[in-house]
Amino acid sequence: MIAKLDAHLHVWTLARGDYTWLTPDLSEIYKDFSINDAWPEAEQAGVQRFILVQAAASAAETDFLLSLAAADKRVAGVVGWVDFQSETAADEVRRGAAQEGLVGVRPMIADRPDPRWILQDDITPALKAMSESGLVFDGHARPDLISVMTTLAQRYPDLSIVVNHAGKPPIASGDLNDWRADIKALSTCPNVSTKLSGLPTEAGDRTDDVSIGSVVEHIADCFGHERVLWGSDWPVLTMAASYADWAAQSERLIKRHFAGHEASVWRTNAERIYLKNSGGQLGQA
Numbered sequence: 001m002i003a004k005l006d007a008h009l010h011v012w013t014l015a016r017g018d019y020t021w022l023t024p025d026l027s028e029i030y031k032d033f034s035i036n037d038a039w040p041e042a043e044q045a046g047v048q049r050f051i052l053v054q055a056a057a058s059a060a061e062t063d064f065l066l067s068l069a070a071a072d073k074r075v076a077g078v079v080g081w082v083d084f085q086s087e088t089a090a091d092e093v094r095r096g097a098a099q100e101g102l103v104g105v106r107p108m109i110a111d112r113p114d115p116r117w118i119l120q121d122d123i124t125p126a127l128k129a130m131s132e133s134g135l136v137f138d139g140h141a142r143p144d145l146i147s148v149m150t151t152l153a154q155r156y157p158d159l160s161i162v163v164n165h166a167g168k169p170p171i172a173s174g175d176l177n178d179w180r181a182d183i184k185a186l187s188t189c190p191n192v193s194t195k196l197s198g199l200p201t202e203a204g205d206r207t208d209d210v211s212i213g214s215v216v217e218h219i220a221d222c223f224g225h226e227r228v229l230w231g232s233d234w235p236v237l238t239m240a241a242s243y244a245d246w247a248a249q250s251e252r253l254i255k256r257h258f259a260g261h262e263a264s265v266w267r268t269n270a271e272r273i274y275l276k277n278s279g280g281q282l283g284q285a
Contacts, residue, residue: 008231077103097133104136172204197231225261
């Protein structure tokens with residue numbers, strides 16, 4: 001079995017109090033989740049390490065995730081958060097880049113009323129610092145943000161961008177034409193990669209291999225095998241599928257659409273993109 005790295009896992013403790021989006025209406029995931037909760041199914045699927053991704057727009061949560069990383073060898077790195085509109089944003093990015101364990105930053109752009117927020121002039125210093133530091137920019141996903149990511153990638157060609165969840169294709173509706181065109185345009189930017197993560201959550205009743213497989217096929221055609229990373233988006237994933245079921249479906253689809261390059265999608269692309277400055281190859285502390 002290929003040793004795997006899950007490039008998109010969340011953990012949270014509700015008592016921390018800064019998960020503003022996480023309300024009792026989301027009853028399936030309105031509770032605490034730890035790495036150990038995911039571990040039995042992840043380990044069975046061959047996952048050995050995780051990238052923890054922020055779920056709160058606070059520096060305190062990033063510190064919380066980094067503390068977990070420092071104590072748990074299963075954590076390969078942390079994608080944290082920085083206030084990009086702060087007057088000290090560039091300095092905060094540079095300080096973050098010097099912290100052991102921080103491999104990327106994810107501003108929660110999908111939660112902003114203006115989809116082009118990330119392109120505002122006052123955010124330029126933070127983005128320039130990201131480009132210079134080598135930290136990965138994780139692109140919070142939504143279909144209408146894909147073209148924004150294209151503009152961002154073109155403005156900052158030295159910025160490594162990883163688009164979450166393949167841009168959240170509207171699989172449930174079956175209307176993928178705009179998504180396909182926008183993803184194709186985005187893929188022409190060599191500094192952009194994407195995660196195969198969280199797709200069952202976007203699928204509604206279309207969770208079969210044909211429906212989700214058509215998305216995976218298009219991603220493979222556009223990005224090739226060197227710019228695609230696998231992730232679970234657990235525990236948000238559990239609103240649509242179990243960790244084990246998504247890992248098993250991914251095994252089938254990655255084998256079909258990335259034949260001969262399965263290890264790249266499952267592990268080595270994430271190591272190259274996220275862990276390039278940390279020496280964090282799989283199996284190391």
